[in-house]
Amino acid sequence: MDFKEFGLDKVVIEALKKEKIVKANEVQQKVFEADEKRDLIVQSETGSGKTLAYLLPIYKTLIPVEKGLQAIVLVPTHELALQVNRQVQSLSKNSGLAIEAATIVGDVNINRQIEKLKEKPQIVIGTTGRILELIKKKKITAHTVKTIVIDEADKMLDKNNLEGVKAVVKCCMRDTKILMFSASMSKIAIDTGKEILKDPLIISLSKSNKTAIPKNIKHIYFTVDRRDKLEMLRKLANSIKPKKAMVFINKVSDIEELTEKLKYHHYNADCIHGSNVKKDRKKVIDAFKSNKLQLLIATDIAARGLHFEDVDTIFNISISENENDYLHRAGRCGRNGKEGLSVLIVTQKEVSLIKKYEKKFGIKIHPYSIAKGKISESK
Numbered sequence: 001m002d003f004k005e006f007g008l009d010k011v012v013i014e015a016l017k018k019e020k021i022v023k024a025n026e027v028q029q030k031v032f033e034a035d036e037k038r039d040l041i042v043q044s045e046t047g048s049g050k051t052l053a054y055l056l057p058i059y060k061t062l063i064p065v066e067k068g069l070q071a072i073v074l075v076p077t078h079e080l081a082l083q084v085n086r087q088v089q090s091l092s093k094n095s096g097l098a099i100e101a102a103t104i105v106g107d108v109n110i111n112r113q114i115e116k117l118k119e120k121p122q123i124v125i126g127t128t129g130r131i132l133e134l135i136k137k138k139k140i141t142a143h144t145v146k147t148i149v150i151d152e153a154d155k156m157l158d159k160n161n162l163e164g165v166k167a168v169v170k171c172c173m174r175d176t177k178i179l180m181f182s183a184s185m186s187k188i189a190i191d192t193g194k195e196i197l198k199d200p201l202i203i204s205l206s207k208s209n210k211t212a213i214p215k216n217i218k219h220i221y222f223t224v225d226r227r228d229k230l231e232m233l234r235k236l237a238n239s240i241k242p243k244k245a246m247v248f249i250n251k252v253s254d255i256e257e258l259t260e261k262l263k264y265h266h267y268n269a270d271c272i273h274g275s276n277v278k279k280d281r282k283k284v285i286d287a288f289k290s291n292k293l294q295l296l297i298a299t300d301i302a303a304r305g306l307h308f309e310d311v312d313t314i315f316n317i318s319i320s321e322n323e324n325d326y327l328h329r330a331g332r333c334g335r336n337g338k339e340g341l342s343v344l345i346v347t348q349k350e351v352s353l354i355k356k357y358e359k360k361f362g363i364k365i366h367p368y369s370i371a372k373g374k375i376s377e378s379k
Helices: 010-016 028-034 050-061 078-093 112-117 126-137 162-171 187-196 226-240 252-264 278-289 323-330 348-359
Strands: 040-043 072-075 101-104 123-126 148-149 177-182 201-204 218-223 245-248 269-272 296-300 313-316 341-346 365-371 374-377
Touching: 010 050, 010 078, 010 123, 028 040, 028 050, 028 218, 050 078, 050 148, 050 177, 072 162, 072 245, 078 126, 078 278, 101 112, 112 126, 123 126, 123 162, 126 162, 126 374, 148 162, 162 187, 162 323, 177 187, 177 374, 218 278, 218 348, 226 252, 226 313, 226 341, 226 365, 252 269, 252 296, 252 365, 278 296, 313 323, 323 341, 323 348
Parallel strands: 040 177, 040 201, 072 123, 072 148, 101 123, 148 177, 218 341, 218 365, 245 296, 245 313, 269 296, 313 341
Antiparallel strands: 365 374
C-alpha cells in the first residue's frame, strides 16, 4: 500500500522514494493499521523492514517538529544503535526535517553524549545501561518520552538485559507507548512482553507456526574434524567465490587466527568482535557496507540487527545450540528476495544440531562435499 494512505507527511514519502522505497511492505502496513495508542509485539522475519516499521510512525508523531526527547529505541549492541541512527539521519536528510537522534551506548565518552543531548534530539537510540545512567544524571528527560521501542526483543528480554529494560520503562510515564520487534520471538519473550506492555496487540507475520527463514536461502553443510574447520573455510571460499560473505565464529582467538590466515592467502577479509576497539569495528563495518571488503568474520554480535546489502553467502564455523542464532545468521544473506547461501561447517557430533534447525524452521540442510576445488551434494 502507498504510504500516503497511512497519513505520512509528503516530505517523508519523498525521502523514502530517494531510498527507492515506494510502498509499505507487510510489517509496515500492519503496524500502521494497528490502533495508534496500542502497545505492540511484532514478529517478522529478518530483512522484512522492521526498522522503518517503527521509525515511520515515530516520524508521524514528531510532525510538526519540536525539539526535545520523545522516543527511545533500546537495542542490544553498539553496532545496531549506529545502524538505526543512520536510518534516522537518512530520513531526516532526505526529507529536510530537523528530526535528530543521539546514540547513547556504554564504553564511549559520556561527556560527548551529554553534549549531544544538550541539542535536544527527539530520538535516543542505545543500550539500557548508559541510558539509565544518563536518566539518573537527569541528562535524559524520560517523562517526555511518548514511545519506547524494544528492538531485537528476544535478546533484550533475556536474563542479561531484562532488568535494564524494565528500569527504563519504569522511568517513563504510564501512558508511554511500547513496541517490541524481533525476527524470532519465543513464548517466554512474548509472555515477558505481556508483563511489561499494556494489553499488547501481537502481530506475527510468520507463514506458519514455525519462525520463518526466507525460502530464497539455500542451506548446505560439510562435515570435518574440528581442527580442519578453518582450512575447510578457506577451501570453500576459494570454490564458492562469494561476492560478499559473512563468517561466524564465536571464539575470539579463532577469529584472529582465521583472519590472519585468509589475509596471508590474499583474501580481502577482516573481523569484528567484542574485543575490538570501537573505532576499529566501525572502520571494518563501513568497509564491508561499501563493498570494499569481501569477507567479514564476526561473533554473533554482528548477526543481531546489522543489515548489509548484497550479502550472498554465510559461513557458520561455530554452530550454536540456540536455533534462533542460526535464524539471525542465515538472515544476513538473501535479503530483498535475492538468492542466498548458508554454509555450515560441522563436526560429526554437531550434525544433530542440523536436525534441530531443520525441525525448528521447516528447512532442508543438504550434506555436501568438496573434491578438487569443486563442491557437490553428497548422496
